[in-house]
Amino acid sequence: MIDRLEQMERRYDELSAQLGMPEVITDHEKYQKAGRALRELESPVMKFRELKQVRQGLAEARAMLAEADPEMRAMAEEEIAALAPREPVLEEEIKVLLLPKDPNDEKNVILEIRAGTGGDEASLFAAEIFRMYQRFAEQHKWKIELLSLSESGVGGYKEVIAIIEGERVYSQMKWESGVHRVQRVPATETQGRVHTSAITVAVLPEAEEVDVKIEAKDLRIDTFCSSGPGGQSVNTTYSAVRITHLPTNTVVSCQDEKSQIKNREKGLRVLRSRLYELEMGRQQAELAKERKQQVGTGDRSEKIRTYNFPQNRLTDHRIGLTLHQLDLVMEGRLQPIVDALITHYQAEQLKADNTQAA
Numbered sequence: 001m002i003d004r005l006e007q008m009e010r011r012y013d014e015l016s017a018q019l020g021m022p023e024v025i026t027d028h029e030k031y032q033k034a035g036r037a038l039r040e041l042e043s044p045v046m047k048f049r050e051l052k053q054v055r056q057g058l059a060e061a062r063a064m065l066a067e068a069d070p071e072m073r074a075m076a077e078e079e080i081a082a083l084a085p086r087e088p089v090l091e092e093e094i095k096v097l098l099l100p101k102d103p104n105d106e107k108n109v110i111l112e113i114r115a116g117t118g119g120d121e122a123s124l125f126a127a128e129i130f131r132m133y134q135r136f137a138e139q140h141k142w143k144i145e146l147l148s149l150s151e152s153g154v155g156g157y158k159e160v161i162a163i164i165e166g167e168r169v170y171s172q173m174k175w176e177s178g179v180h181r182v183q184r185v186p187a188t189e190t191q192g193r194v195h196t197s198a199i200t201v202a203v204l205p206e207a208e209e210v211d212v213k214i215e216a217k218d219l220r221i222d223t224f225c226s227s228g229p230g231g232q233s234v235n236t237t238y239s240a241v242r243i244t245h246l247p248t249n250t251v252v253s254c255q256d257e258k259s260q261i262k263n264r265e266k267g268l269r270v271l272r273s274r275l276y277e278l279e280m281g282r283q284q285a286e287l288a289k290e291r292k293q294q295v296g297t298g299d300r301s302e303k304i305r306t307y308n309f310p311q312n313r314l315t316d317h318r319i320g321l322t323l324h325q326l327d328l329v330m331e332g333r334l335q336p337i338v339d340a341l342i343t344h345y346q347a348e349q350l351k352a353d354n355t356q357a358a
Contacts, residue, residue, distance in 0.1 A: 001098065005048040012038065012045040036106075044097040051090040057083050099349050104205035105171035110273040111144075111203055114159045115152070116179070118197025123156025125182045125307075126199045128330060130160050133176075135332025142166030146256050147266050161270060163206065170205045175341045177203045178304030185310065194310060198303075206269065207276030214272060220244040223260060243267045250274050319344045 015038040024030045057079060064076035113130050115122035137144045148161040164173065181198045223238040240255030241263040252274065254267035306315045312326045314337070321340050323329065329337070 001094070004098070005044065005094070008041050009045050009048060012041045015041070040101075044094060047090060047094050047097060051087070051094065054083050054086050054090060058087065095350060096346050099346060102171065102174070104174070105168055107170045107205040108163060108165040109169050109173050109203050110147075110206055110270055111162045111164055111173070111176075112159070112201070113157065113161075114200050114202075115157065116198040116200055118182075118195065120152060120154045120156060121182075121186045121195055122197040122199055123152035123158055124154060124186075125156070125180075125197055126160065127155070127157040129180060129199060129201065130157060130162070132330050132332055132334070133164075133173075136334045137164055137166070137332075139332055139335075140166060140169075140172070142169055147270060148254050148256055163266075163269065170203070172338050173203045174205075175338055176201050176304075181303055181306045183306065183308045183310070204273040204277045207272040212272045212276045212279070214245070214268070214275070218246050220246060221264065239263060241267050243271055245271055245275065248275065248278060250278070316341070 015034050018024050018034045019031065019038065024034060061076040061079035061083065064072055064079075067073055067076070111130075111133060113126050115126045118125070134144055143165045145163050145165070146160070147163055148159070150158040150160070152158050179198050179200055181196060183194055183196050185192055186195050220243070222242040222244075224240050224242065225238055239258055239260045240253065241260060242251065242253045243264070244251050250271060252267045252271045254263040254270065256263065256266065304316065304318055306313075306317065307326055307329075308315070309326065311324070313322060313324050314326045314329050315322045316337055319340060321337065323336065325333070
């Protein structure tokens with residue numbers, strides 16, 4: 001581990017020097033690339049430097065224990081008492097920082113929410129969950145842009161698709177994919193009975209052109225009149241676009257913009273991300289065959305979370321987490337849940353790594 005950290009430290013110093021070079025400063029692409037690489041190395045390198053300082057301090061303090069002066073020995077013992085507990089903590093923190101990174105963590109995401117079982121109540125909940133994610137995005141200063149919306153007759157959403165852009169969006173949002181179940185008394189319920197409904201959430205890392213190459217010959221593009229909100233001009237022109245990827249029969253519709261060209265561009269972004277997810281799923285299935293154990297399959301048929309409104313309770317079934325703060329969560333305060341999921345899966349990764357090492 002130390003050899004690897006020393007290599008990372010050398011690379012960190014090289015990149016820091018590069019960012020001060022005129023030829024890098026004037027080349028936007030080079031500067032961005034070096035800056036991104038530097039940020040990825042910063043946390044483990046800073047922790048490694050802190051660990052080296054602690055170890056050096058301990059070595060010096062232990063050497064002082066041989067001194068004849070009792071005051072010097074007392075100072076050394078105090079120093080050891082302060083530094084010794086910090087060493088194993090830093091070692092564990094570094095191990096977590098060195099865990100394999102998800103290559104998609106830096107990406108923007110395509111967010112897809114669909115009403116499932118429960119009719120109107122499911123569509124109302126889908127709209128509330130979308131608003132929850134909007135508030136979560138605002139807290140992180142992410143930009144959220146609507147791509148497609150299908151409303152229900154009661155003001156809910158049958159389906160909503162949006163793109164969320166910002167720093168490390170996928171690293172935070174990827175935990176939301178799955179079935180979200182809601183338990184509450186619907187406004188239309190006259191006898192006060194609690195109903196159970198469900199929606200599905202899909203979070204796809206936005207694929208770039210280098211990730212997925214789409215051939216024009218593999219696409220069928222149809223245009224039609226938009227049926228969603230947007231005013232008279234939207235509904236009377238053939239601005240909406242339906243794109244079919246023929247080899248996989250993947251269909252994407254986009255009707256949010258008045259411009260057919262813009263809808264086509266947005267539709268291609270969604271299509272590219274769905275095709276990327278298909279390929280990722282195929283690769284993960286192959287890896288799962290090679291591994292005897294897999295932590296969470298990521299299957300969207302899995303119920304990941306229950307929102308119980310009468311009890312103000314949220315339960316994340318993957319890690320057995322229960323919070324009696326559902327009202328705050330619906331206001332976008334998802335961070336405690338995201339942090340708990342990250343900590344849990346990091347611990348699982350460490351356990352798997354330690355088992356392999358043994």
